[in-house]
Amino acid sequence: MAQDIRVQELKSKMDANEDFVLLDVREPNERAAFNIGGEFIPLGSLMGRMGELEQHKEDEVIVYCRSGNRSGLAKEFMERAGFKNVRNLLGGMMSWAENYGTGK
Template sequence: MDIQIEELKDKLDANEEFVLIDVREDHERAEFNVGGTHIPLGSLPLNIEDLEEYKDQEIVVYCRSGNRSGQAKAYMEQLGFKNVRNLIGGMLEWNRRLG
């Protein structure tokens, strides 16, 4: 199940335990980010082994609009990750709602 902006903000504010991954490019992350590990979508296959230990944990992926993170979610699910959630609307929606 994907995740809405407000739910992610609440999880971050409460310091909940989950894995947060930003799949945008370097220049996008430099402009604005909400934290997490930076793994651009194109390099996800090269770095997937680093995430193996989190296969059964909640993972939230985000990008600019939700498209690339949706691709990352699908890729990770194909590899057996059990609880990957895409941030609906990405950073565009985050900035629009929470500025």
């Protein structure tokens, strides 16, 4: 089970162009209002669309939502499906906005 990640570490990884998969599991209206990129699969669709992520089973996958709750569930679903390195963004976009604002 992979260690969860804080927004500061994620921002550093993004700034350094590190190789990882970023997954947004929020709803479309939340993503439209503010996002930091990555793949977009709402949590309610994740189980049915897990195959789209199959090639990333061994990769580092960082999952985010508004507060970290839905992405925590997504992490559990993905680990049960055999993903080896899934990390939940602690505090989600609320924490990101507190630290970095909502601008791109």
